[in-house]
Each structure stands twice: as C-alpha cells, then as structure tokens.
Amino acid sequence: MAGSGTAHLRNTVDAVLTARDLTVEFRISKDKIVKAVSGLSFDVIKGETLAIVGESGCGKTTLARAVLQLPPPNSGEVVFDGTDLTQLPKENLRSARTSMQMIFQDPISSLDPRMTVHQLIDEPLEIWDRGTRAERDERINTLLNNVGLEPELVLNRRSYEFSGGQCQRISIARALALDPRMLICDEPVSALDVSIQAQILNLLQDMKDRFGLTMIFISHDLAVVKAVSNRVMVMYLGKICEVAAPEVLYAKPAHHYTKALLNSVPIADPTRQRATELLQGEPPSPMNPPSGCRFRTRCAAASALCADQEPQLREVTPGQFVACHHPVA
Amino acid sequence: MSSLLSVKDMSINFDTPRGSLEAVRGVDIEIPAGMSVGIVGESGSGKTVMCRAAMGLLQGSNVKRSGTVVFDGHELTAMTKEQVRDLFGSGMAMIFQDPMTALNPVRRIGSQLSEGLRLRLGMSKADALARSKELLELVRIPNAAAVMKSFPYQLSGGMRQRVMIAIAIACNPKLLFADEPTTALDVTVQAQILQLLRELREDLKMSMVLVTHDLGVVAGNTDYVAVMYAGEIVEYAPTTKLFADMRMPYTKALLESIPKIDHKSGTRLDVIEGRLPNPTDRGAGCSFAPRCKFAKEKCHEEHPELKRDPDGHLYRCWFPIGEAL
Numbered sequence: 001m002a003g004s005g006t007a008h009l010r011n012t013v014d015a016v017l018t019a020r021d022l023t024v025e026f027r028i029s030k031d032k033i034v035k036a037v038s039g040l041s042f043d044v045i046k047g048e049t050l051a052i053v054g055e056s057g058c059g060k061t062t063l064a065r066a067v068l069q070l071p072p073p074n075s076g077e078v079v080f081d082g083t084d085l086t087q088l089p090k091e092n093l094r095s096a097r098t099s100m101q102m103i104f105q106d107p108i109s110s111l112d113p114r115m116t117v118h119q120l121i122d123e124p125l126e127i128w129d130r131g132t133r134a135e136r137d138e139r140i141n142t143l144l145n146n147v148g149l150e151p152e153l154v155l156n157r158r159s160y161e162f163s164g165g166q167c168q169r170i171s172i173a174r175a176l177a178l179d180p181r182m183l184i185c186d187e188p189v190s191a192l193d194v195s196i197q198a199q200i201l202n203l204l205q206d207m208k209d210r211f212g213l214t215m216i217f218i219s220h221d222l223a224v225v226k227a228v229s230n231r232v233m234v235m236y237l238g239k240i241c242e243v244a245a246p247e248v249l250y251a252k253p254a255h256h257y258t259k260a261l262l263n264s265v266p267i268a269d270p271t272r273q274r275a276t277e278l279l280q281g282e283p284p285s286p287m288n289p290p291s292g293c294r295f296r297t298r299c300a301a302a303s304a305l306c307a308d309q310e311p312q313l314r315e316v317t318p319g320q321f322v323a324c325h326h327p328v329a
Numbered sequence: 330m331s332s333l334l335s336v337k338d339m340s341i342n343f344d345t346p347r348g349s350l351e352a353v354r355g356v357d358i359e360i361p362a363g364m365s366v367g368i369v370g371e372s373g374s375g376k377t378v379m380c381r382a383a384m385g386l387l388q389g390s391n392v393k394r395s396g397t398v399v400f401d402g403h404e405l406t407a408m409t410k411e412q413v414r415d416l417f418g419s420g421m422a423m424i425f426q427d428p429m430t431a432l433n434p435v436r437r438i439g440s441q442l443s444e445g446l447r448l449r450l451g452m453s454k455a456d457a458l459a460r461s462k463e464l465l466e467l468v469r470i471p472n473a474a475a476v477m478k479s480f481p482y483q484l485s486g487g488m489r490q491r492v493m494i495a496i497a498i499a500c501n502p503k504l505l506f507a508d509e510p511t512t513a514l515d516v517t518v519q520a521q522i523l524q525l526l527r528e529l530r531e532d533l534k535m536s537m538v539l540v541t542h543d544l545g546v547v548a549g550n551t552d553y554v555a556v557m558y559a560g561e562i563v564e565y566a567p568t569t570k571l572f573a574d575m576r577m578p579y580t581k582a583l584l585e586s587i588p589k590i591d592h593k594s595g596t597r598l599d600v601i602e603g604r605l606p607n608p609t610d611r612g613a614g615c616s617f618a619p620r621c622k623f624a625k626e627k628c629h630e631e632h633p634e635l636k637r638d639p640d641g642h643l644y645r646c647w648f649p650i651g652e653a654l
Contacts, residue, residue: 055515056486163604164372193371193542198586198598205597220515227588227598246594264520265590266545270569278524279517281471282485 005313006041008243008321015079016182016214017067018043022076024059024066024238034286036062037073038238044182044231049208049215051229051246053222053261055283059238060218064184067216068100069093081181098128101175105187107167111159117144117170118155124177143173146210147203165196169203176207183208184216189224201227223265226250234258237283237294240313244320254322256299293325301326333504333536334360334383339396341375341382348609349393352378354560356396360504365530365537367551367568369544369583373605375560376540380506383538384421385413401503418449422497426509428489432481438465439477442496449500464495468525487518491525498529505530508540523550544584548572556580559606559616562635565643576642576649579617615647623648 009018024037037059044050052060066073069085078085085096104110111120121143125136141151147169159167168188175183185204189197205228208215219225225232225246232249234241234257242255253259260279281298284290293311296302303326311323341353353375360366368376381387383398385405398405401420405413425431433441442464443457452460458477465473468491481489490510497505507526511519527550530537539551547554547568554571556564556579564577575581585599603620606612615621618628625648633645 055517165604194544195371195583195586195601198588198600199602201588202597202600221588222516223588223590223592226590226592226594227596229594250590250594261517262590264516266516266519266523266543266548268545268548268572268584268587268589270548270572272548278520280521282487282518 005323007313007315008240009041009043010045011043012045014045015043016046016081017216018079019067020077020079022063022066022073022078024062024071024073028287032287035289036238036286037066038289039076040235040238040240041076042233042240042243044214044216046214047212048230049217049228051217051219051225051232052235053219053225053232054235055220057237057283057286058235059286060220060235061186062238063235064102064186064216064218067184068097068102098124098178099180100182100184101178101180103168103171103175103183103185103188105190107164107171107188107191108159108162110171111167111174113159116156116158117149120159120170121174121177124174128178130178139177143177146176146207147173149173163196164192165200168192168200172200172203172207176211179211180213182214182216184218186218187220188217190219190221197224204228221265222250222261234261237286237289239294240323241295242320242322242324243313248317248320252317252320252328254316254320254327255295255324256301256326256328257295259328260298293323301328331362332359333362333401334358334538335399336379336383337397337399339379339382339398340394341378341387342393344391344393345609350608351560351611352608353382354611356557356560356562358555358562358565360536360538361553362503363534363536364552365539365550367547367554368538368540368557369542369547369554369580370557371542371583371605373608374557376557377508379557380423380508380538380540384417384423384506385410418445418500418502420502421504421506422500422502423506423508424490424493424497424510426512428486428493428513429481431493432489434481436480437477438479438481438484438492442477442492442499445496445499460499461495464499465492467498467529468492468495470495486514487521490514490518490522494522494525494529498533498535501533502535504536504538506538506540509542510539511546512541512543519546526550543587544580545587556583559611560608561616561645562643563617563645566641570640570642574642574651576638576644576651577646578621578623578650581650582620582622615645 020041022037022040026034028034054060067078072086121140144151149169189200217228229246232246233243236257241257284297290297292308293306296306305325311325313321313323316322316327336358339353339356343350356379370376388410439458439461442461446452446457446460462473462477465476470476470491511522551568554568555562558579564580582601586601601620606616614629615633618624627647633647635643635645637643
C-alpha cells in the first residue's frame with residue numbers, strides 16, 4: 001500500500017475533481033507527526049460515485065476534508081471544476097464550497113439542536129441570499145418533499161425530536177439546498193440500523209440520478225459501497241491500495257488488503273463457509289508507518305522487497321490499478 | 330435439553346409523561362445450556378430492555394415488570410437486588426455495545442479487570458493481577474503487561490472491546506450477554522471479535538445471548554435466533570432453519586434490506602418503508618402490518634398469536650410465507 005503514483009488518473013476533461021499528490025500531516029508535539037494522508041492522488045468524473053474504503057484511522061475522512069480545504073492539505077493540489085482550491089483566496093474558496101457539500105456520519109450531532117428544521121435548511125439559502133422569503137420557503141418545502149419528509153409535520157421541530165434516519169434525511173436536504181455539483185458523504189449510514197440504512201442509500205442514489213450529482217462516498221463497509229459506487233478506492237494508512245470498478249474489485253481483488261476486507265464482511269447465510277483467514281491485529285500507528293509498503297506488517301505475502309521499496313500503482317487488468325509487489329493471483 | 334435461562338411471559342412497561350410505554354410484551358424465551366441464541370431486531374424493538382430485564386438490571390420505580398425469569402435454578406424475579414448481584418460475574422456477565430464508554434476512564438485496565446476476581450473469587454491482589462494478565466492474553470491482546478497499566482483512552486475501540494470481554498469472562502460465567510458487541514467497530518475488527526467470542530465460548534463451555542440488528546452477524550455465530558419487533562418475539566427457530574425457511578415477512582424484509590456483497594452494483598435495495606409503531610400506542614392488529622407488503626384486512630384488526638410448526642419453529646403471522654392462502 002504504498003501506493004503512490006498517478007497511473008490511475010484518467011486525465012479527462014470530464015473530471016469534476018482531480019486531487020494530485022495530497023499530503024496531510026498533523027504535528028501533535030515537537031517531534032511527533034501524524035501522517036494521515038501521504039502523496040495520494042485521485043479523480044472523480046462527472047456523474048460518478050467514487051467510494052473510499054478502509055479501516056478507522058486510514059485517512060478517509062482527512063482526505064475528504066482536505067478536498068474541501070478543511071483544513072487545506074500540507075501539499076498537493078485539488079482541482080475542482082478547473083480551479084485549484086489550494087490556491088484560492090479565502091472569499092473565492094467560500095463561494096466554491098457551495099458547489100461541494102458534505103454529509104456527516106453522526107446525523108444527530110451534526111444538526112444544531114437549537115434550530116428548527118426550517119432554520120436548518122434556510123441557513124445556507126439565507127447566507128447566499130437565494131431569493132425572497134417566499135421563494136426560499138417554497139424551496140425548503142420542495143427540498144423536504146424530495147427527501148421524503150412531510151414539510152407541515154417537520155418544519156417547526158428540532159433535531160432531537162427525530163430518529164437517526166430522519167435526521168440524515170434533513171442533513172441531505174440541507175446539503176442539497178444550494179444545488180451542489182458534488183456531494184461528499186462521510187459514512188452516512190454507519191450509525192443507522194440496516195432497515196433505515198437501505199432507505200438512506202436508496203435516497204442518496206435517487207438524489208444523485210435526479211440532480212446529476214457527482215459523489216464521494218466514504219465507508220468502512222464494502223457491502224454498502226457495492227450498492228452505490230461506480231469506482232472503489234481502497235485506502236490503508238494514508239495510501240491507496242487498489243482502485244477499480246466494483247464488479248472487478250469484488251470478483252477479483254488484486255490487493256491482499258482488499259481481499260482481507262472482503263473476507264471480514266459478515267454473510268447472512270449460515271450454510272456458507274466463513275473465511276478462516278482473517279486479518280489479524282490493527283493498523284500500525286500513522287506516526288511511524290512501516291517502510292516500503294505500509295501494509296506489509298499485516299500481509300501474508302510480504303517479502304523483503306516490500307520493506308525496501310514502495311510499490312507504485314499499476315494497471316493489472318484494464319481499469320484495475322493496484323499498488324502491490326505481489327498481487328493476488 | 331435443559332435450559333440455563335428461561336424467561337416466561339415477560340412484560341416490561343415504563344411510565345413516561347406520554348403514557349405507559351410497552352417496551353417488552355409477553356416474551357417467552359429459553360436459552361439452552363451451552364448454546365448461543367441471537368436476538369435480532371431494529372433499534373427500539375425491545376432487545377436491550379429484554380436482556381437487561383432478564384439479568385434483573387431494571388429496578389427503577391417507573392418500571393412495571395411481570396413474568397418470571399429463572400436462571401440456573403434461581404428465580405431472579407423473586408430475588409432482591411443484592412441476591413441477583415451475587416450471580417453476576419460467575420453466573421451471568423454482559424458486554425456492552427459501546428466499548429468507549431463502558432470502561433471507567435480514570436482507572437487503569439489492570440485495576441478494572443482484577444476487581445471482579447478479587448470480589449467474586451476472593452483472590453489476593455497479586456494473584457488477581459497475574460490472572461488479569463493471563464485474561465488479556467486469552468483475548469489476544471498483544472503486549473498485555475503494558476495494557477494492564479494503560480487507561481482506556483490509550484486503546485483503540487477493538488482493544489477496548491477485548492478488555493470488556495476479558496472482564497466479562499474473568500469469573501467463568503455460565504451465560505454471556507453480548508449486546509451489540511461489534512456495532513461500533515470496523516468490519517475487520519468485528520470479524521476478529523466474533524471469531525474470538527466463538528473460540529471462547531467453545532473453550533469455556535459458555536452460553537451466549539447475542540443481541541444485534543444485523544442478520545449477517547447472527548448467521549455464523551448462533552444456534553438459535555429470536556427476531557423481535559415492537560417488543561414481541563415474532564419468529565424463533567434454529568439458525569439454519571430460520572435462514573432456510575423464513576415464515577415471518579418481517580424477518581425476510583430485514584434480510585433483504587442488508588446490502589450484500591454479491592449484489593450487482595447500482596441495484597436498489599429492498600427497503601422496509603416506515604418505522605416501528607409508537608410504543609405508547611400499539612394498535613389492535615399485527616404490529617408489523619402497517620409496513621408489511623402482504624398485510625390484509627385481518628392483519629390490521631386482529632393481533633396474531635405465536636404459532637408453532639411441528640418442528641418447533643415459532644412465528645407470529647396470520648399469513649406466513651410459504652403457506653397457501
């Protein structure tokens with residue numbers, strides 16, 4: 001997983017977002033630096049959903065936030081719609097952000113408990129001065145209807161009166177208020193029950209189709225990702241392991257880490273043989289990542305080469321890119 | 330087959346400002362010795378309340394309980410709080426959903442782990458600490474000596490859940506309640522923790538009640554499954570039987586709403602529309618009827634009783650799947 005390299009970038013004019021060589025580091029004391037994201041590149045094409053998958057602490061959320069410049073990356077460039085966000089003055093960045101919105105993992109705590117649903121959804125419209133009072137109210141009603149909430153019933157209530165699934169619907173309505181081009185969803189269904197999870201996943205899919213959104217979808221659950229994505233990027237300790245279309249990645253994972261992730265997904269069928277080779281241990285500290293390939297300390301196929309040389313992303317089958325010296329046969 | 334825990338006709342009501350909330354309604358369940366029983370349902374279906382009541386942990390003045398709970402020959406419902414407490418540790422133990430908040434943040438792992446050993450088994454401090462270290466090794470914590478001296482915040486979620494398991498099994502309990510033990514964890518860590526629980530159950534001949542909302546977790550880790558909805562058991566069967574031959578439309582809908590790894594990508598998931606009914610006002614008919622694809626008039630009017638197939642498969646439905654209408 002070392003996976004530096006840019007072989008997987010498609011360099012097309014359709015790319016809504018291209019991030020090159022992003023590095024995000026946090027200094028936590030004089031000589032301790034957390035290397036959250038290291039030299040990572042990716043692109044997202046118009047209308048596509050890119051899923052970013054990995055364990056807790058692999059840098060998925062940091063990466064998504066770096067795209068939004070929250071905080072800006074230490075180095076690298078983020079080109080959104082032809083503009084490098086890292087170079088934009090603050091005021092221009094603020095207006096650029098209206099076209100990229102984020103949905104967070106914890107639907108209840110990401111909404112201000114003192115604001116009514118009306119205020120929550122009105123806030124972005126008011127800040128950006130979108131229309132008159134009457135036009136904005138009209139817009140709020142449409143947004144709530146779109147996400148499957150009854151405006152009369154919810155407008156004057158506050159977030160604590162709703163369940164997790166309903167709060168997530170409100171967050172989605174708020175994120176869509178300014179007609180964004182891109183939606184970044186950070187584990188949007190991890191805190192929800194399976195039955196509600198399916199409702200929200202379908203809703204996101206509908207919104208994407210209806211408004212032609214481009215999405216980045218972050219999750220640790222490969223099964224969830226399969227349902228919604230067009231391209232999957234597997235991350236480990238701030239680096240890319242593998243990038244491919246879901247059909248390819250799930251059928252023939254090339255990276256040992258991808259394979260291990262697939263083996264950990266519980267299967268709702270007691271007659272199916274469970275995978276016996278589970279990934280053991282936990283990822284090493286991002287303060288002191290292993291040399292060469294960062295996954296080598298937990299990889300059964302690791303050799304001396306893996307410690308010496310960082311593998312570069314390369315295409316193993318058309319459209320499938322892997323950063324591994326000894327890919328899964 | 331003898332049952333280790335037997336719950337009969339348990340109902341739990343909470344007095345709330347909005348009226349009486351029926352959290353658990355007439356639940357009967359047996360946990361056979363040495364077996365693992367899964368309890369599955371959505372948030373708010375009464376799984377956790379049922380388990381806590383079965384352990385005698387619900388004692389507040391706003392709680393109305395009825396029914397009996399017999400554990401290993403002791404009738405818990407007739408015992409005082411102190412008497413029930415004597416069964417914790419060596420009789421029953423529990424691991425909780427959130428490993429972040431279940432541990433005391435200001436005490437070291439070693440002291441939290443040895444507490445039960447000293448209290449329950451009367452060990453000396455030195456013996457208890459030595460045994461604690463062995464327990465940490467048993468739950469596969471690397472570098473156990475260092476972890477003994479750590480505080481919870483210094484450990485990852487998976488490590489904390491391992492510590493919780495070590496505390497729970499410290500006094501060799503006969504029955505382990507695991508309440509959503511992996512819901513807060515990553516899939517990779519979840520797989521590790523479930524594997525650990527399977528191995529420990531085998532080695533220690535321990536029974537387990539595994540509470541979860543995920544039928545995928547239940548599939549490989551239980552012998553029997555009880556599906557709960559709106560405070561009632563709506564289906565109960567041996568795990569392999571349940572997955573092979575679901576009778577209750579709710580169980581089927583729950584299974585279909587899970588995103589599966591062999592689904593084609595981009596396909597829509599089957600969802601259960603709507604939400605659980607209001608727990609202060611359950612209505613007359615089948616609780617699931619408003620969300621059920623197959624509901625007929627009768628379902629909205631009459632409450633179905635649990636039916637028993639000749640092979641012991643229980644379900645609460647007027648028009649079960651696979652039956653000619």
